[in-house]
Amino acid sequence: MERRPARLSDVAHRAGVSVATASRALNGSARSVKESNRAVVLAAADELGYTANVAAQAVARGRHRGVTLLVKSMPNDYANPMVVGVVEAARRAGIRITLVVVGEKSADLVREVHAARAQRAEILMTIGGRTIDDRGIPDLVAALQQYEAEGGRVVMITQAGLPFDTVSYDNQAGAHDLAVELLALGYEHFAILAGYADGMTQLDRTRGFVEGLAEGGVTLGVDRIITGEFTRDGAYAATGDLLRRGIKLDAIFAVNDAMALGVLTFLRDSGERGKGIAVAGFDDIASLRDITPGLTTVHLPWDAVATEALRLAQSDRAATPRHSIIGAHVVIRESTPPRR
């Protein structure tokens, strides 16, 4: 039993070659190594149970391989499946992930970008939306551009509209399609729980839904678009307010599943269930698969998003930022039964 893990020099020594050759044989290089040497090096490495020291490689190469994942506030149903998706995709690709959870403020994000610069991280991915009037965006963009100028690759997930490779899902089209489907089911009187007034994601979903209704000839009054907390509890409270207004209502669209759950729960608690108010959400989070009634929602393909993000990150950088939009599709369940 060794006193310390094997180093490259141990492998080289055992194989009877120089460390340079051992390095070239083990950890890819443009230079070729004679087949016989390669074999003996590989054998030696295997016998010693050698694994390269990533930190040393990072220093020597001047680049830290792997993905650094910056996530805004992890314990959040919405970021969570995204992170899982990326982690899984990375595992399949044999890539290590350094996970950094940053605060909500974009200044925190900026700080971490600079840290990643210092680490000379190869790939930087961020997960998380932003608010429409975020004052910190210019700083963030500057930091990321500096990072890219130094040779890093950035891929933003969710947060579209910045000059970097981005993969997002189509919030607007998804909500649009949902509206169309609900109209087809016979609903006529809608309300939207739109979440925070300034969230880009929420805004896109709200906008898409309104457009979808408009195409079907239904105009939604602004008084039927309720802003408020982007959470289950916020939605729970908002539903109460909404019903107390006594307006005609047969369907509520909440811009995410957690909120939709709040709506459903309120309807149940208040005994309004069965009075024919349908509910739809957005995200199709796995944990809600078994609620009663099944929730009509828009499914987001987390896997596809993550896979695409990794693909972008590993491809050569394009002259202009690329933007992949992964489609989202509507899933109709019992929470929106046909009305006719």
Next chain:
Amino acid sequence: MERRPARLSDVAHRAGVSVATASRALNGSARSVKESNRAVVLAAADELGYTANVAAQAVARGRHRGVTLLVKSMPNDYANPMVVGVVEAARRAGIRITLVVVGEKSADLVREVHAARAQRAEILMTIGGRTIDDRGIPDLVAALQQYEAEGGRVVMITQAGLPFDTVSYDNQAGAHDLAVELLALGYEHFAILAGYADGMTQLDRTRGFVEGLAEGGVTLGVDRIITGEFTRDGAYAATGDLLRRGIKLDAIFAVNDAMALGVLTFLRDSGERGKGIAVAGFDDIASLRDITPGLTTVHLPWDAVATEALRLAQSDRAATPRHSIIGAHVVIRESTPPRR
């Protein structure tokens, strides 16, 4: 705008001191630095936006700071909240996390432990249970011991019984208490959906429940302990089998919430709901907070577990492995209404 991130030597130069002094001023050290020097170094670092290169530090120190988190198969309701807990706890402590998802086989785990050795990772945490007769355990223990002998710290979460610092929650006591409470509510005829026959976690829960019943004078026949898939769908199917047997039954304990959900769903789908069969689970996963009926379960304190794990990891190593058991408490909800 710099062409490359600032290095320590840049800071030292700007502050007019040697790199040694700069290093000592910035990145803690036993040696003290005169206050005036420290101030000027800090100022210089700030002006240059300096952030230490973690990889270089790792190489120089011969230790990689931070937590390396080894998780068995991430996309799994059960591991997930645990990971979130650790990630959050680490964030509060200002620690970086390297997240590695390994396969189910303990050989995969062993490989990653050796990789962590090579990285000279400071803290290694594993999340995930094991099966009772896992052939790979000796190898795993050997690898981890080697890692510790080289100065690393290991903390195992969930997987108790190995000679390393461990933090787990008390599956057996939790299930025991649950049984006691159910008896107090007036239930008499039980069945257990026990999951895989060889999972340690499931086994402990089953055992605890049986003991709790026994204390109340209820003996559970082995035919009422059903093994099978540790999943929602497995439980769904198992419930059907169970009911077809036509035995007297007023409560089903599923060893995790996902399975309990399967039971509830089956009861609903088959119209058996309302016939008075109560359901209880284990885990109290957040996403089930709003299902109907509310699920009686055993709450696991993820935060506390994660915090404790980090505390253990950062404390000095004890002569003998420590084992923290975090209590789990019963939460009674509507899925188990009082019977008398």
Next chain:
DNA sequence: TCGCCTATGGAAATCGCTTGCCGCTGGGCA
């Protein structure tokens, strides 16, 4: 047979940082 080019091995520089060791300084004490 000679010269040149390609394939390949190895010595040594290098990456950014920590730290052991040496040496200087100045205050306290005999």
Next chain:
DNA sequence: TGCCCAGCGGCAAGCGATTTCCATAGGCGA
């Protein structure tokens, strides 16, 4: 006044890899 030692700065040697550069050995056409 002289000596000792604590306090602190800096030189330089690593840490474990990669990579540049030089050297050697064949292969091949003329």
